[in-house]
Every structure is written in structure tokens, then in C-alpha cells.
Amino acid sequence: MSFNPKSPGTVDLLLRRRSAKARRLCEPGPSEQELTQILQAGMRVPDHGKLTPWQFLVVRGEAQTKLGQVIYDAYAEETDDAGSEKHQSWRAYPAQAPLLIITISRPSEARPIxxxxxxxxxxxxxxxxxxAATAIGYLANWLTGWPAYSPGVRAALELEADDRIAGFLFIGSYKEKLKERPRPDFDDVVKFL
Ligand SMILES: Cc1cc2nc3c(=O)[nH]c(=O)nc-3n(C[C@H](O)[C@H](O)[C@H](O)COP(=O)(O)O)c2cc1C
Incomplete structure (x- = not known):
């Protein structure tokens, strides 16, 4: 079947897409085939110089629990807030949705881009x-927060010095009605030169 990029439904998705709150995302998460599609969509982005300057870490099940412990321990180590309610809440952070994909920005020096x-x-x-996740029928939430900047979390994920956590992408089903979020005024953002 030939590919026709003309897709009014996609424009509708772009104009109406919303995130869900990660902690409200529930089972079921994407199947293996859907996960592969989501990851492939992530790889098909503009990439000046063909440098592939990103990596995707798929975190599910036991790996979510383990990462929660890493974040919990790092927070105790790196802040003066150990034992607080917030500290407790970080343990559950990676497992708040069925699927977590961590996007790592990993710049390359192979070319002067x-x-x-x-x-x-x-x-x-x-x-x-x-x-992609939204088009398949799930919702998602792109978060960063404290764990994205923690040296302990970075070390546990075996990040390199110039790596950055671009996002924790939480993906799952959503059973509630989404409320609209205020959007910027068109004329505040757009200037016709
Ligand atoms: C790099 C990045 C990091 C973000 N981190 C957080 C975060 O830690 N917590 C949060 O509530 N929203 C965060 N957001 C915003 C949400 O992803 C989302 O855009 C917001 O809730 C609005 O929903 P919308 O996507 O429907 O406009 C982040 C967005 C970006 C681009």
C-alpha cells in the first residue's frame, strides 16, 4: 500500500491533542507491537547530520519498581528532605503509568552540528x-522533575557526561474526560514579517 501523507485526521490530532496527568494513566498499556511503533515514530524525527542523538530507555514492570528505589535513594542522598511526604512519593514516580520511556539526549561529535x-x-x-501513542489510542505525559537532574539517577541509568534526560514519557490508558488547558493567544505568539 502506498503512503499518502495527506491526513486531515492527523491535523485534528495536532490541534486537539492533550496530555493526561501521568498518575491518572492506567492499564492497559501499549502492546509489544504498539510499543515498537511508538519507538519507531520516535526515531523518525528531523536529525541534522543523521547523528541519531538520542536513546530511548523502556522501563516497565520490575524495572519501574527498581528505578523507583533508585530515585528514592538518590533523593535521600542529594537533598535535606529525607523522610518527607515528597520523598515517599518519588518511589512511585516511575510506576505511575503502565509504560515509561525515558528519552536521553546524547549529542554526537561525529559532525559539526x-x-x-x-x-x-x-x-x-x-x-x-x-x-504516536495518542494516535494509537493511549494518552501520555512528558515529565522531567527532580529525577531528571539527579546525579544518582543519572549514574544508575549509566548516562554519559553530556547526556541529558529530555523526558520521562508516561504512557497508558485514560478513562476520564480531559479538560481543556488554556492555550496562548495566537497573536501573542505569531508575527507575520
Ligand atoms: C521538557 C518538558 C518537561 C516537562 N516536565 C513537566 C513536569 O515535570 N511536570 C509537569 O507537570 N509538567 C511538565 N511538562 C508539561 C507537560 O508535559 C504538559 O505539556 C502539560 O501538562 C500540558 O499539557 P498539554 O500537553 O495537554 O498541553 C513538561 C513539558 C516539557 C516539554
């Missing part, structure tokens, strides 16, 4: 995965 552009490509990967 500005790092900024390579970081943007990682952002595009995040958004493509969210859109």
Missing part, C-alpha cells in the same frame, strides 16, 4: 512518541 540542534531533535523524538 550544533549541540542545541541535536537537543531539539531529542525533543522532537519525545513529541513524536507522544503523538
Amino acid at each position: 550544533p549541540k542545541w540542534e541535536q537537543r531539539l531533535s531529542a525533543g522532537a523524538a519525545c513529541q513524536n512518541m507522544i503523538l
